[in-house]
Amino acid sequence: MTKPRHSILGSLLIVMSAAVAIGFITGQVAWCLAIAAIAWSLYQIRQFDRLIQWLQGENDSEPPESFGHWGDLFDELSRQQKRQRSREDYLRNIISRFQQSSAALHDAVVIIDRDNNLEWWNRAADRLIGLRAASDRGKPVMNLLRDPRFIRYFKKGSYAEPLQLPSPVNSDIQLQYLITEFGEGDRLLVARDITRLTKLEQTRQDFVANASHELRTPLTVIRGYLETYLEQDLPSPLTRGLQQMQQQSRRMENLVSDLLLLSRLEASQQISDEHPIQIHSMLQHIYEDAVELGREKGHQFQLEMDDGYDLLGQEIELHSAFSNLVFNAVRYTPADGEIRIRWWVDKEGGHFSVQDNGIGIDSIHIPRLTERFYRVDESRSSSSGGTGLGLAIVKHVLARHGAHLTIKSKSGQGSTFACHFPHEMVTAARLARLEDDDDDFDDDFSDDQQDSVA
């Protein structure tokens, strides 16, 4: 604010001094003073009225003309009004540019408040997820995006990985949802149209699946011939060569079947049908296979399982994931090692872990271990008979079950690979089993009844 050039007291003194001077000339000092005081007051009231009228009137009209301290006041108010107007214009401009740019975005952007209600979204959100500006504002996001997979992802609260789902308005459009937290519990949801990328990925997967499938038949033929030749009495250099060929073709067969499994797993992000799995008997079988595999090395095994907890999922896939982890422990642990297999349930969910005191892994390799064909030590992995796809399979199986893998390892000090399943998968398995038991009971009961009727 600029300093006022005139003061009220100053103008009053000038008017009163003039009144006194005229009073002396006319000999009517008291009258002149009284008239001057009344005139001065009326002038102040008039200026005050003009100020009120101006403030109440059109905001962008020029302030009334005045002089003295009223002139100062009008000038200052006018300056502040202009400053305010230019600030408003600037903000309006920013908002309109933000609206224009967000409307031009191809990705849907949605702001969700801390109570999970929709606060704002751009035009692409109408098109891609079907949010309607007129009626959906303030509604809970989970009432509008009802896919159980989205609800599970949204409720999970950790959004490191994006979620891929078909659009709720057009199932031909594939969307990738990504949530970022900001402010105090608010979230920014971005949904990207990845239909083209998904199609390319699908083509790649189909190619791998077809190529692997096509490789199976020639491999079976080669192995068949090799087996026949090896049954014959051949010179030893030839036998050695044939044995090596047989070993390599077996490896190739494993590779082809792992590739096929991986491409099947990649085909969808979620398991389509889930059943309660008897974890106890599954782990008992894997344990027995591992003991057999590690017999030559003389490993010591421990199997610890919490009683009475099963898991909901796809048995073949989980068997493959768990056995991959256990067999890796056998392969990458030198003779007389210790391997501990555990299944336990706590308030966070169900957990399966395999701990060994084998060769371990340097920490720089750990983030990349689940990549296809990533190997810490190429020569050692190949000689161990691995395909380089085991941990990639584990990762995909777990993702399809809403679970995740953790790896703790130190070079030379052994490793612990653990799979963590959401609590719902354990409780749902228990409920499903109770229902099955009830159904069995009902069936038995009705059979009994029929028997007795018969």
Ligand code: ADP
């Ligand atoms: P592979 O078929 O080569 O075993 P995986 O995907 O199963 O492929 O494992 C990737 C790499 O991770 C392996 O090559 C190995 O170097 C390392 N690895 C896996 N499990 C263990 C383990 N228990 N101890 C040490 N290294 C391991």
